[in-house]
Amino acid sequence: MSTRTGLGPAAPATPDAVNSTAGKASSSRGRRRGLRRIAAVAMVAGPGLVAANAGNDAAGIATYASAGSQFTYGTLFFMVLVTVALVMVQEMAVRLGAHTGKGLGALIREQFSLRLTALAVGCLLLANTGLVVSEFAGIGAAFELLGVPKWAVVPPAAALLWALVLFGSYRWAERIFLVMSLAFFSYPIAMVLGHPHWGEVGRNLAVPHLRPSSDFVLLAVALIGTTVSPYMQFYAAAGVVDRGAKPEEYKLIRADAVLGAVFACVISLTIIIATASAIGGSGPLQSAAEAARALEPVAGPGAELLFAFGLLGASALAGAVVPLSASYAIGEAAGVERSVSRRFRDAPLFLGVFTAQIALGAIVALTPVDVIQLLIGTQVLQGLISPIVLVYLLVLTNRRSLLGAAANGPRYRIAATAVVVGVALMSTVLLVQTILGWLGLA
């Protein structure tokens, strides 16, 4: 067995210490196997679900809540389209991971020119830094609901997350955050208890309609960004690679990815519907407190507390994983050491990128911009970058030289291209609109 040096705790010095750690350590692998067994029965406990859960982070909640308050049920059909897009995109990402055994970062470096690699990595870094900003803004918003100013919370929270990840007791913290973020599973209950107009909901889900207003386009791009975010694809592929999934197990992996994507979108839909029936039609979302009102049917006066709880858990959870996954992809593409247990001297790029993202995220989150605006803004940025990353994904999955028989067939290729073009079209419309707005022509 390996006994390599690391930054871990020193060996227990006394027999008593040995005793106290013995049971825990020897059972940890047994427990992991037990989990593995459950996962084999229902692979749903795989990365798909984790990724889906990470998707409902602070910025996601803000975007969905804003959709509900501004357009009531008007965005539901669009969300159905986004669900289809997410399912296809996630499927492509895990297919690449399962068939090549390499992460997206490595694949892009090996299959594209260096300049195109730099573009992809740059886009991912930009999008992810935006996400990190939104996570810290979410932590700030959660504490402001409890009456603590954000400038007092965000810097220590950033330092704490950074230290937890680098000095390796993050596993415990992660579990706590995960349990906290389960608060958001009260949304489906809130939706039912909030007595929405089910007929309206059904009609909006099934009947195709899009509103040609500039506000709608902005929010639509934010919805795309928060659901089909660039980091999600990297994360999904990395998850499959690290579990050592083989091409033979691809059917299970695909089921996991598809279920995860659908599940995430169903949760998103419940958030939109619950918010719509609580504060629908009151114009754009004003504050986190307003968003928390959607949970009143469940928690009554404790709604704000419950909301703050979930927001804090989800934000903290993603606040570590998001910067890590970007650093990981960049390290993979550059071909340098990537492990959080290395010293700065050994893995300067990996740890530097990780640290820079957290620092930048915390600083931007402290700017006195309205929190909700900031959260939605970061998701719009994701939505603008998303099509660029999707193009890489599409080109890679079309390559027979890479995937052989698992490459996209002609029909799938048309469908996937349509998805990418659709996403790109929304982003382009928004860009044109914004530029026209600056020029005063809109």
Next chain:
Amino acid sequence: MATSTLFGSTTARLRDRRVNLEHRATASRAVRSSLVSLAGLIGSPVTNQAGAEVGRLTDVVARLYGPDPYPPVTGLILRIGRRRAFLPADTVGRLGAGRVELRASRVDLRDFQRRPGEVLLARDVLDHQLVDVDGIQVTRAADLYLAPLVGRTVLVGVDVSLPTLLRRLGPRRWQVRATPERVLDWQSVAPFGEQATEGPAEVRLRASRSALHRLRPADLADILEDLGRSERQQLLGWLEPEQAADALEEMEPAELENLLREARPEHAARLVDEMEPDEAADALRDLQPGERETLLARMPDADAAELRGLLAHREGTAGGAMTTRLVTARLEQTVAEVRAELAAQAEHRTEIDAVVVLDAAGRLVADIPLFDLVVAEDSSPLTDLVAWLAQFGDPVTLPPDTRLARAADRLVAARKSSLLVVDADGRPLGRILADDILDALLPERGRLHFRRFLQ
């Protein structure tokens, strides 16, 4: 007087230093000007003797797996209009920074066919993973350097520095300039040519690269953990099974599990068979029952039976952590005979720290530490040694279902480096070593890869 000598010596020193620096600068300029950057070559115009452009260079072909220490360039691939054509190396006059001149005015173009051991440098090696044997890490080739050597061009080194990546992102003028800041000698890297056809067998042995054999098992384990799937399997194929097995024993359990699942079953079975029994049992425990059976079925029956016996014990007990590698002796043997027996077991030296003495019925009599064997006379029978050792009390033994925490207490109390695991009849089943107990007791340390977040 004194000041003038001091002053004089200082100026002399300064002058010497300047001369030295100049020497170094010229030397590095000379090296730099003789090196040709592959990244800068790709896309450059290929001209014939008359100076007319024939086409553009798209790739360089080199014989990577061959008898030469540095892979020779065997040809170029050109794009002429929409056609891709192959030019053998002997028609090339000059390979320089950003341009290629041919020796003749007429070129004979052929379609490219891969010959054994050849790879396309830009497509298969540049930007792909390789093992840096000196730095003990997996990196990606940021650039490859070619240099003229006795009438032909060879691949001499790999650049792995980040500034070189930035240079390649820059304008064309930067791209062609070689920047050998952190260059690895080609002798000290193990490249992977996914597409390369294997050369003849004796060449493959060379390709298995003596350099790789310099690596310690723990370093190899690190490298295996960092490689992509196909590269990992390729590297395993180059290693001798014994060496590979030693490395596998050092790997993180989750990574090892992935590696065994993605290898060909025959190969995986061979590797597990070569591992020490206790490590092999650990590795098999992590696999799913079907996969485990697949591997066990492909092993020699005796080894598979032994592993099945070990797998019957629960994890976290002495039986689950013990090694079955025991050196046994009988009372009537002499110390010299036992030493000869130990010498025969040299490959398992990490698993043996004492010799078990059995009676005629196969029950445990004593456990003789190696120290006592070393200091004993060659001719003395074991009976004497056992009698002498009896004053220190009976050997410390455990039943196989003892919890590891309890085993650790016994080990600490006995002040020994290993304990014997015996069945109800007092027959030794195996030995539990101090390092196995440490592995089980120490919490997972350091090495927190991003992947741990994904499980």
